[in-house]
Amino acid sequence: MTKGHIKLADVAKAAGVSQGTASNVFSRPEVVREEVRERVLGIARELGYNGPDIKGRLLRAGRINAIGVAAIDPLAYFFEDPWARALMTELATVCDATGTGIALVSAQNQQKLAWNINSALVDGFILLCVEGGEKLVELTRRRQLPFIALALGGGDASIPAIGIDNIAGAATVARHLAELGHHRFAILAIGLNSDHVGAVTPEQAVRSLKSTSRDRALGYWQALADFGIGREDVPMYGTQNDRLSVDAALEELFATAKPPTAILAMSDRIALLAMQWLAGRGLAVPGDVSVVGFDGVPEAATAGPGLTTVAQPLQEIARRAVAAILEDAMPPLQEALDVTLIVRGSTAPPRLD
Amino acid sequence: MTKGHIKLADVAKAAGVSQGTASNVFSRPEVVREEVRERVLGIARELGYNGPDIKGRLLRAGRINAIGVAAIDPLAYFFEDPWARALMTELATVCDATGTGIALVSAQNQQKLAWNINSALVDGFILLCVEGGEKLVELTRRRQLPFIALALGGGDASIPAIGIDNIAGAATVARHLAELGHHRFAILAIGLNSDHVGAVTPEQAVRSLKSTSRDRALGYWQALADFGIGREDVPMYGTQNDRLSVDAALEELFATAKPPTAILAMSDRIALLAMQWLAGRGLAVPGDVSVVGFDGVPEAATAGPGLTTVAQPLQEIARRAVAAILEDAMPPLQEALDVTLIVRGSTAPPRLD
DNA sequence: GATTAAGATTGAATCGGTTCAATGAAGTTT
DNA sequence: AAACTTCATTGAACCGATTCAATCTTAATC
Numbered sequence: 099m100t101k102g103h104i105k106l107a108d109v110a111k112a113a114g115v116s117q118g119t120a121s122n123v124f125s126r127p128e129v130v131r132e133e134v135r136e137r138v139l140g141i142a143r144e145l146g147y148n149g150p151d152i153k154g155r156l157l158r159a160g161r162i163n164a165i166g167v168a169a170i171d172p173l174a175y176f177f178e179d180p181w182a183r184a185l186m187t188e189l190a191t192v193c194d195a196t197g198t199g200i201a202l203v204s205a206q207n208q209q210k211l212a213w214n215i216n217s218a219l220v221d222g223f224i225l226l227c228v229e230g231g232e233k234l235v236e237l238t239r240r241r242q243l244p245f246i247a248l249a250l251g252g253g254d255a256s257i258p259a260i261g262i263d264n265i266a267g268a269a270t271v272a273r274h275l276a277e278l279g280h281h282r283f284a285i286l287a288i289g290l291n292s293d294h295v296g297a298v299t300p301e302q303a304v305r306s307l308k309s310t311s312r313d314r315a316l317g318y319w320q321a322l323a324d325f326g327i328g329r330e331d332v333p334m335y336g337t338q339n340d341r342l343s344v345d346a347a348l349e350e351l352f353a354t355a356k357p358p359t360a361i362l363a364m365s366d367r368i369a370l371l372a373m374q375w376l377a378g379r380g381l382a383v384p385g386d387v388s389v390v391g392f393d394g395v396p397e398a399a400t401a402g403p404g405l406t407t408v409a410q411p412l413q414e415i416a417r418r419a420v421a422a423i424l425e426d427a428m429p430p431l432q433e434a435l436d437v438t439l440i441v442r443g444s445t446a447p448p449r450l451d
Numbered sequence: 452m453t454k455g456h457i458k459l460a461d462v463a464k465a466a467g468v469s470q471g472t473a474s475n476v477f478s479r480p481e482v483v484r485e486e487v488r489e490r491v492l493g494i495a496r497e498l499g500y501n502g503p504d505i506k507g508r509l510l511r512a513g514r515i516n517a518i519g520v521a522a523i524d525p526l527a528y529f530f531e532d533p534w535a536r537a538l539m540t541e542l543a544t545v546c547d548a549t550g551t552g553i554a555l556v557s558a559q560n561q562q563k564l565a566w567n568i569n570s571a572l573v574d575g576f577i578l579l580c581v582e583g584g585e586k587l588v589e590l591t592r593r594r595q596l597p598f599i600a601l602a603l604g605g606g607d608a609s610i611p612a613i614g615i616d617n618i619a620g621a622a623t624v625a626r627h628l629a630e631l632g633h634h635r636f637a638i639l640a641i642g643l644n645s646d647h648v649g650a651v652t653p654e655q656a657v658r659s660l661k662s663t664s665r666d667r668a669l670g671y672w673q674a675l676a677d678f679g680i681g682r683e684d685v686p687m688y689g690t691q692n693d694r695l696s697v698d699a700a701l702e703e704l705f706a707t708a709k710p711p712t713a714i715l716a717m718s719d720r721i722a723l724l725a726m727q728w729l730a731g732r733g734l735a736v737p738g739d740v741s742v743v744g745f746d747g748v749p750e751a752a753t754a755g756p757g758l759t760t761v762a763q764p765l766q767e768i769a770r771r772a773v774a775a776i777l778e779d780a781m782p783p784l785q786e787a788l789d790v791t792l793i794v795r796g797s798t799a800p801p802r803l804d
Numbered sequence: 805g806a807t808t809a810a811g812a813t814t815g816a817a818t819c820g821g822t823t824c825a826a827t828g829a830a831g832t833t834t
Numbered sequence: 835a836a837a838c839t840t841c842a843t844t845g846a847a848c849c850g851a852t853t854c855a856a857t858c859t860t861a862a863t864c
Contacts, residue, residue, distance in 0.1 A: 105850055116814045121852060148593050152570050154850030157510050157819050173543035183530045190526035201554045217505050219572040240501050458820055469844045474822060507821030510849045
């Protein structure tokens with residue numbers, strides 16, 4: 099603001115000490131004689147100098163004390179999406195403990211994102227790879243800073259990543275429903291080509307789903323196969339993880355002659371949206387339809403009825419991710435953590451008919 | 452990682468040009484002859500140099516392209532508290548449009564917060580002053596960067612702030628209930644001394660509430676006075692804006708002989724928690740008790756029933772706050788924006804008795 | 805009083821770039 | 835051929851600090 103900004107050198111000169119000493123007064127006070135320290139501090143205050151400017155310190159020390167969390171989505175994603183939020187809460191808690199700051203870096207279009215990643219002032223990146231993970235990894239790699247990918251799903255083994263066992267998780271939750279006696283299932287998937295409408299065949303799904311979603315589909319199918327239900331008997335719809343696409347899918351699904359009694363949603367968000375749609379349609383959960391989600395976000399617990407879901411160990415994920423960046427404690431590549439089934443009120447045996 | 456990090460100077464030497472030219476190749480490509488540019492870029496690629504390091508650029512140029520959002524709360528606050536989240540969503544949207552990054556700076560204890568504020572790499576600060584606002588402002592001031600306070604409430608006119616008209620908002624919502632025919636009110640306030648238990652007298656409230664809460668109380672009282680209801684007839688309880696304190700207050704409130712038929716909550720969060728408590732207690736909303744909130748967070752719309760509340764113009768607040776920092780467009784000090792009443796399902800005429 | 809050790813201070817190098825006045829080279833005008 | 839432009843490039847200063855080997859003080863020990 100004031101154009102004649104005073105810097106450390108000015109203070110040093112005014113106090114009649116070397117710049118080195120002046121620097122020590124602020125950064126390593128114990129090394130300078132008390133009398134001198136007082137004098138320098140006095141002059142500094144007089145001149146309106148409030149301690150070393152970070153920009154200078156930074157250049158020398160190199161360590162920024164902040165980690166960047168990146169995603170290919172509008173910045174608002176971090177505050178809107180339940181999973182992202184739950185994860186961020188845990189990340190924030192871990193960062194708090196270590197005195198590390200968090201910088202949000204994001205953008206919808208790739209060019210801007212590239213710029214943002216390149217100019218983010220951070221010591222490393224945590225990548226939320228729900229969308230366009232590979233691109234995100236590629237952009238980050240250029241920066242030559244430590245990074246770790248979350249929710250990346252299978253693929254390239256050269257990418258340091260922390261993930262969860264999507265197949266086992268999906269299988270667990272599908273088995274839960276099958277054991278309750280359900281026979282008619284439907285899957286609400288995440289992220290099929292947005293222009294596609296209507297149910298997709300298993301072949302289409304395997305081909306076009308990104309790996310996280312594909313693994314979850316495989317898990318569902320695997321568990322249901324044990325109960326004699328083939329994958330072609332389970333209609334599957336793509337959604338964009340938003341209300342519009344979920345509503346559209348359900349609309350079509352429940353227009354059929356024999357609608358499902360159990361819905362396998364690939365995210366809690368989808369599941370919660372589905373429950374809202376069902377409620378609006380006068381269908382009782384779990385009376386008419388059982389619903390399960392995936393992720394274990396807090397909203398799943400407070401919804402009415404509570405949502406049965408598979409919980410990710412977000413706290414553990416956060417802890418490891420931050421450690422990976424800060425302590426350069428890169429995990430064994432492609433680590434997959436276990437998930438746990440949480441049974442709540444949204445699932446029950448099917449109505450006898 | 453690779454210890455022998457190559458820098459611009461290395462590239463310049465290897466390419467046989469001056470460092471100045473090398474710099475231009477990256478920062479102002481149009482000024483250097485194409486042939487030279489190509490050669491330098493080639494060498495750079497060969498050496499594994501990915502463009503200028505921000506830290507160096509930063510020192511010279513000074514502009515960071517990120518704004519800090521600060522609060523005296525754990526970092527997780529930004530992702531958990533509904534109001535903070537709604538605000539962050541809007542801030543994020545505005546920042547997205549201008550290509551500005553967001554750095555979260557926070558801490559529970561003041562010492563750490565001071566450090567974090569001092570070392571945050573940002574061009575300016577937006578202060579969430581719900582808690583300990585004065586302290587936050589004081590710490591930020593030292594940094595000598597542009598800043599603007601949100602939710603600060605009255606007080607010091609020398610602090611640039613954007614606020615809302617708490618008195619008018621509170622009056623509006625209280626009048627809405629009174630016009631429906633309610634006579635027995637109760638107020639759930641934010642942020643009385645945590646050690647206090649039980650209802651507080653108006654005098655106590657005026658003395659110990661922070662200014663935002665006090666203004667809302669004044670608004671309630673003012674509107675109710677027009678309907679012949681004195682402030683001493685409206686029991687008021689302090690809460691910490693969390694479930695524990697809200698439950699405790701309601702527990703006591705509904706143990707009385709003539710419990711209220713209308714609850715004035717000073718935040719949507721409190722209101723939503725109250726509705727959950729009432730539901731658990733078997734009291735119907737709005738059948739047995741009407742509830743209103745304050746803030747206008749998204750959750751208020753999706754709750755069942757929808758929460759009647761007073762909405763803050765968060766988008767406008769966000770827009771102005773970001774403009775204030777980025778364009779140094781400091782607003783007229785202590786600006787107060789209007790709020791709007793949103794009537795939903797949580798309010799109805801009282802049951803006749 | 806001479807010798808050491810410990811502590812405080814200095815000065816210059818360094819971090820990794822950007823910027824700008826000055827220089828050089830090539831082309832144009834009179 | 836001299837004078838004037840234009841455009842590309844150079845070299846050095848600068849941004850605001852930290853760091854460390856070397857020097858200077860002071861106090862303690864023999």
